[in-house]
Amino acid sequence: MSVVNPLVRAEALEARAYQLRIAEEAIKRNTLVVLPTALGKTVIAALVAAHFLYNYRDLKVLVMAPTRPLVLQHRDTFLRLLKLRPDDVQVLTGKYDPEYRLQAWQGKSRIYFATPQVVNNDHSLGMSLKDFSLLIFDECHRARKNYAYTRVAQAYISEAPYPMILGLTASPGADREKIEEISKALYIEHIEARTEEDEDVSPYVNPVAVEWKLVRLPESHRAVERTIRRMLDDRLQRLSAMGVIRKNPKYIFRSDLLEAGEALRVRLEQTPSPEERGPLFAALVLQSSALTLYHALELLESQGPQTLKLFLERIKSSGKAGHRAIVSELVFNGVYRVLESSDLEDHPKVEALEKLVLEQLSSNPSSRIIVFTQYRDTSAYLAARLSKLGVTVVRFVGQADRGQDLGLTQDQQSLLLDRFRSGDIKVLVATSIGEEGLDIPSVDLVVFYEPVPSEIRYIQRKGRTGRRSFGRVVILATEGTLDVNYLVASRRMAERMKKMVKELNSELHPIIRLGPAPEKKPIPADWIARAELPPSSPETAATTFEAELESVEKERRAKFNRELRETARRVLNSVLTAGKNGLPFEELCTELEEEGRNPVAIRSAVERLRAEGQLMKKEGRLFPAGVEAEIPGARRHVFEVLRVQLGEAILRVDDSFNAILLSADYNGPRELLRRGNRFSAISEIYENDKARHVRIYAVEELSD
Known part of the structure; x- marks a missing residue:
């Protein structure tokens, strides 16, 4: 078993023993990699991805990072290290519309790069993770509480027959509970941790x-510091006297205030009596104002008067009771005046x-x-x-x-x-x-x-x-x-943190997977040959490849928009033909899928038409917008298109007179405005320059 396979560009890979060892372990089970920054976590990810891409050609790989710049950075690194074609790569971030992304997930790309927020959002809209052989979570120390990483991992484990996860971080935290939480959230079975002192890492570490x-705080700052400190101490003593924080006020820190705030909020939720809630509210205001003063003191001591001044100006406009009391005291003690003056040095x-x-x-x-x-x-x-x-x-x-x-x-x-x-x-x-x-x-x-x-x-x-x-x-x-x-x-x-990560490894256990490991189906040699970079300088090759990526993405977008427009026309035509009786949504989906249309495009087309006000959905059926349209001064008319010309159409109204339809008076499907077409619509007839005009609000149905 080797992670260095024909998909890896050997000339671009600096062989580091620890990276190969870690990657070899990561292809066996869900692995958390803890490696100091700059020692090549992304290289390890690319090697692991190469194993799955090469051996399981029918399955995909998903690489996630918290921000779009990081996503693009990973894409570029993978393209540098692996023999991938532009068609194989898909980047999906919040820059793209959900309807486009949903169709892209079903495309033929082999490796996807996305933010976890996008993956989580798209999954909630119907995207499936069952066809992914590997999910990579970069900066995975974020996989805690309700962050998108945790929800994506849960979905993957429940949908994929044989899920494999790789988590990457420079530090999962120094708290054992945090490390355990991350391991649980990502279903980690094994941890590969290295420090700069480890034998296989140290040769590659630059000192x-x-x-x-x-530095010392200037004397010109001391008067402001003493005022804020005195105000803070007063509140800490009162909180201690009230029994909210059972500590000597000298040893109450920010963490104590945060814990006290959580405890007070819990007590408020559990206390129905207004008489008992009053003192709790007062204590919470006191705790909040103490935190504000704690922060103000820290800004003065660690940042300087400019940052403190901006912060205090913001709380001046706050409506919070605790802030109003603080501002009043600061004004009385001349703190705002001193900050406004030039008395304080940098x-x-x-x-x-x-x-x-x-x-x-x-x-x-x-x-x-x-x-x-x-x-x-x-x-x-x-x-x-x-x-x-x-x-x-x-x-x-x-x-x-x-x-x-x-x-x-x-x-x-x-x-x-x-x-x-x-x-x-x-x-x-x-x-x-x-x-x-x-x-x-x-x-x-x-x-x-x-x-x-x-x-x-x-x-x-x-x-x-x-x-x-x-x-x-x-x-x-x-x-x-x-x-x-x-x-x-x-x-x-x-x-x-280094010590705890290594200790935790012995306590991890294998997870239960839904099915057996997939059968290996390696990529053919001729496929890989087509992904080779052209013989040119690295700079020229990179520029050419970037242009190809942009061209592929542009064509994908154009193809999607074409398909969406065509599907929308097909949907609207079917709904208008059904008229007042409506059309079952699922029946329409089945019919269009049998025609070879993409399910995502069908649903996206329906949502777009609903947003444009051209159809409506009620109790699982689709109706033309005109079926229930009630517009003052408007009524139903039957129209026949006699002639279409630049900016207007000539319509026969109710087989009795002609009227002009200006483009500004019509927001319906343009396909209807073809010579010979007949349809009914909610509309209004009006006179303009002694000529009859019609304003169409909502099409009701096609007419024979």
Whole structure:
């Protein structure tokens, strides 16, 4: 048994022993692969996919990633490593309409690349996973609670006779319960975990120097800090006195407040009496305001006055009771006035960051630098400051808009990453969107503007550098603040995660599958030969292949639209012929399927016609829209088409007089407006320029 088969491009594969070993295990059973960032999880995925694609030519493979840029990145890697033809590959993301995607799932493609949200949505609309030999879940640490990954895995296990799953992550978490939850959600039977210290991995790891750079909070910030701290302590003491949190107020942390909030909400749901609910509401307002102040304090200490100011401006316009009380106190204590003035200097992290960036670009002008920060407000400020230094810098944020701060579309994200890779952009100031999975080689310096209290995010941020050569990570932290606590915690949790993953392996068991393993049907040699790249430079070959992919996708879309239009015409003609009696929907589907029409196209055509108001569905039957149309001033008329000309048609009305039908007065099927056709419709006759005109609202039925 070997994962390196004729489908793998040997010339493109750098043979790493640990990747081959992991892939060999992953083709045997559902496997969770835990591997540090930049050590080739996608290569392992491609090798495993190659095994299933090559040996089971009648089955498909699905590769999922959380975002469209990641989906496209995986597609490109698979095309580089495997001998695939443009017809074999299908990318499906939210960019495409559901009706197109549903038909695409039934197409002849062998390997699909999609976001889990799209897969879950399409499955709920009728897409089946029974014909997939392998599902790959990238960034699978997300497979928790109600995330789309968990629902897709459940559907796959229940539908496919012999499901095989591959999960990929740099870190599943440091909490044993989280790791177990992920393993359960993805039906994992085996874990393949490696660290940078493992014997078969270490030869391929470039050293990454991690530095902590501590700064002191300026005295100009201390007065604001003391005010916010005093307000927070007051609320913590009251919560402790009320018995909501049974701890010394000095040792109440954010996690305690979050747990208290959950407990209070549960008690509210279980308490019907208004008298008893009143104190609970008051405690919940107190807990919420304490969390707000906790966050404000953290913003001042770790981000700076600019980010704090923007946050406090937002809560000023909030209608929450807890926020109103906080704003009142902050105004009384002069905090808003101080933030509006020029009395507060920049956070010292800003100067430290500027110095790091300038030194790196001075020593190596071709350097790429990523600056990570948790907050979009901070990312905007840092990008502006670095830009003033003459550095080519951009923000890399998510798609969602935040008020006036517009997000980036997935196409914009992809374009920025291309510019960063090429060196057109030297510095990327990224929020968490840049932490996960993006292939950004040759990053020389990664700066954490703040430590993160998460081993997953710590590992992912750190993994952005050291991919091709020596890497450097600098973590900025403010002395005597939560920054330092987070810094220590993330490193400690990362070490604990490695230990727990290895321990859990012995507790996993095989799952029960619906049927036997599929019979092997390898791909013929001549099929693979047709997928060989043409003899040219890699750059030319890649450009040619990309053009072929675009051409294939364009033709798929055009073919789908043609089929949808033709099917819609056929559906409407059948429904209009049935007239007032209507037509059973399932009977129509059966009839059209017997004609060779795609079931997805039939249902999509019906939904489109319903949306356009040309037919309606009632109690499982389809009727022309005119059957129940009640429009003031309109009545039913029978029409015969006498003549059709540019922009209008001449109709005989009720066999008694002629009328003009302008294109603006008709939204029905254009196929009806052919000479000799007769039909009835809900319509209105009106005079215009001493000529009779007709306005047709809804066609009722075809007439003999």
